[in-house]
Amino acid sequence: MDAQLLQWLSVNLRWFHLVTGAAWIGASFYFNWLNNNIRPAAGDDPDPAVKGEVFAIHGGAFYRVSKYEGAPARLPAILHWFKWEAYFTWITGFLLLGTTYWYDASAMMIDSAVYALSPGAAVGIGAASLVGGWVVYDGLCRSPIGQRPRVLTGVGSALLVAGTWGIFQLLAPRAAAMHLGAMLGTIMAANVLFVIIPGQRAMVEAMVGGRAPPQAAGAAGALRSLHNNYLTLPVLLVMVSNHYPAAWSGTWGWAIVTALCVCGVLVRHGFNLRGQGRPRPFVVSWVGAAGLLVVAIATLRPGPSASASGVPSVSTTQVQAIIATRCMPCHATEPTLPGFVAPPKGLALEDRATILANHEKIASQVEARVMPLGNLTAMTDEERAVIVAWARGF
Numbered sequence: 001m002d003a004q005l006l007q008w009l010s011v012n013l014r015w016f017h018l019v020t021g022a023a024w025i026g027a028s029f030y031f032n033w034l035n036n037n038i039r040p041a042a043g044d045d046p047d048p049a050v051k052g053e054v055f056a057i058h059g060g061a062f063y064r065v066s067k068y069e070g071a072p073a074r075l076p077a078i079l080h081w082f083k084w085e086a087y088f089t090w091i092t093g094f095l096l097l098g099t100t101y102w103y104d105a106s107a108m109m110i111d112s113a114v115y116a117l118s119p120g121a122a123v124g125i126g127a128a129s130l131v132g133g134w135v136v137y138d139g140l141c142r143s144p145i146g147q148r149p150r151v152l153t154g155v156g157s158a159l160l161v162a163g164t165w166g167i168f169q170l171l172a173p174r175a176a177a178m179h180l181g182a183m184l185g186t187i188m189a190a191n192v193l194f195v196i197i198p199g200q201r202a203m204v205e206a207m208v209g210g211r212a213p214p215q216a217a218g219a220a221g222a223l224r225s226l227h228n229n230y231l232t233l234p235v236l237l238v239m240v241s242n243h244y245p246a247a248w249s250g251t252w253g254w255a256i257v258t259a260l261c262v263c264g265v266l267v268r269h270g271f272n273l274r275g276q277g278r279p280r281p282f283v284v285s286w287v288g289a290a291g292l293l294v295v296a297i298a299t300l301r302p303g304p305s306a307s308a309s310g311v312p313s314v315s316t317t318q319v320q321a322i323i324a325t326r327c328m329p330c331h332a333t334e335p336t337l338p339g340f341v342a343p344p345k346g347l348a349l350e351d352r353a354t355i356l357a358n359h360e361k362i363a364s365q366v367e368a369r370v371m372p373l374g375n376l377t378a379m380t381d382e383e384r385a386v387i388v389a390w391a392r393g394f
Contacts, residue, residue, distance in 0.1 A: 003338075003339045003340060003341045004341045007341065007342075010096065010100060013092050013095050013099065014096055016088070016092045017089065017092035017093050017096055020088040021089045021093075023089075024085035024086050024089045025232055025236075027082050027085055028225070028228055028229055029232075031225070032226070032229045032272065032275070033275055034054060034065060034067070035222075036272060036275025037054045037275055038051065038053065038054050038065075038067045039054065041066070047066075047068075047072070049068050049070065049072060049073065050066045050069075051068060051069040052066070053065060053067065070203075070213045070218075071206075071207050071213045072207075075204065075207050081197070081200070083193075083196075083197050086188070086189050086193075087192070089189065090185060090186065090189035093182065093185055097178065097179075101178060101179075102123045105119035105122045105123050106119045106374050106376070107373040107374035107376055108172070108174075108175055108373065108374065109122040109123070109126065109172055109374075110171070110172060110374055111173070111369055111375065112375065114169070114170070114171065114172060114173070115170045117171075122170075122171060125170050126171065126179045126182075129163070129167055129179050129180075129183050130179070130182055130186045131186075132163075133163065133184070133186060133187055134186055134187050137187050138190070138194070140152060140155060140156055140159075141223075141227075160258065160261075161258050164176075164180055164254045164257065165254045165255075167180065168253055168254035172374070173245070173248050173249050173250075173253045173368070174242065174245070174249075174370055176248070176254070177241060177242075177247070177248035177253070177257050178238070178239070180257065181234075181239045184231050184234060184235045185235050185239075187227075187231065188228045188231055188232075188235065191224040191225070192228075195220055195224045196221040196224055196225055197221075198217070199217035199218055199220055199221035200217075200221060202214050202217045203218055229268065229272070230265050230268055230269070233265065233268050234260075234261035234264045236264075237260055237261065237264050238257060238260075238261070241260075245368030245370050246296075246299055246364075247260060249367075249368035250368070252299075256299060259295050260292065262288075263291035263295065264288065265288070266284055266285065266288030266291065267284075267288035267289060268288075269284050269285070269288075270283070270285025270286070270287075271285060313393075314386050314389050314390040314393065316352060316355065316390070318386065318390070319355065319387055319390045320352065320355060322379070322383045322386060322387060323355060323362070323387075325377065326377040326378070326379040326383065327362075327371065328349055329377055330343060330344055330372065330373070331343045331347055331348055331349040331350075332349070333350060337376065347361075359391045359394055360394075362387065363387055363388050363390075363392070366379070366384050366387045366388065367384065
């Protein structure tokens, strides 16, 4: 595929993905807020099937939303369904994963220092993580464990940690992190497709047939919707960490990214407790926020000096020579590496001033083995050490 066409395709997919994702997450947050804030009706509602209601004001108007215990006496003429936001978020995300990682797996998914894979094997592992994550999660939810929320949370978390560790042993760290986010996003979308919407459809069909709505189907959908609510912050965190190696690089990258996800769940739980009227709910959110700070501090490492790292004093001229050979095939005004029509992030490392101004960024990307992509230009570990030692000397 033409490199320029691929870039336009990717930017439009990313745009569409963000728009539909915002719509899906907004609807999820809103309905979860409704469930937490519904209170018994004041007594003047003529419909005895109404379980509760909530009043709100927005945009200069008052709104009254009622929640039914099962279903209204008759099917409304207009019934709004919330599903296409989820479907298109997953579809665009899957296409973006394919065009960004799977299409160029040799550069984006493979790091020989992690595990030597063929491009086909790397893509197969990525695809298996999406399917396997859903199969395991859905099986747990349908098993007796699914009836015990705390046990389900514990077992599910342990399996997630194990799965994250496993994929980080096979794929390049950034690709592993992105596939973790894609796996969680797949679970969320599959919840909508296979559980939430079928349950809602069963309730509507029961109403049309004059039967009592199946409460079990509604309850299952509500539970999966709550799961999606808790997964939202971890998915967002992983996805926005794409260009931030501190969140997933290094020997303990798998542990860092899972710890960040747990902190995100705690933050979300605090908001949910607040909506339920629990005492001191934000203590849980504070614990999650404090956890994010602890993880950040724990991953900060003072950079070694050139002498301490065993690398002799390094000059900028030496680093320029390495960059010219290993980095400038991509990071040049006119890249020579196939597939690039412009330097990544618009950063052309062709002059000394630009290299000096970006020394920290260069060192962090090189140290995390994010760059060069797939190490296609064969940068050696010794060259990486030279660049890192040089940057630490400022």
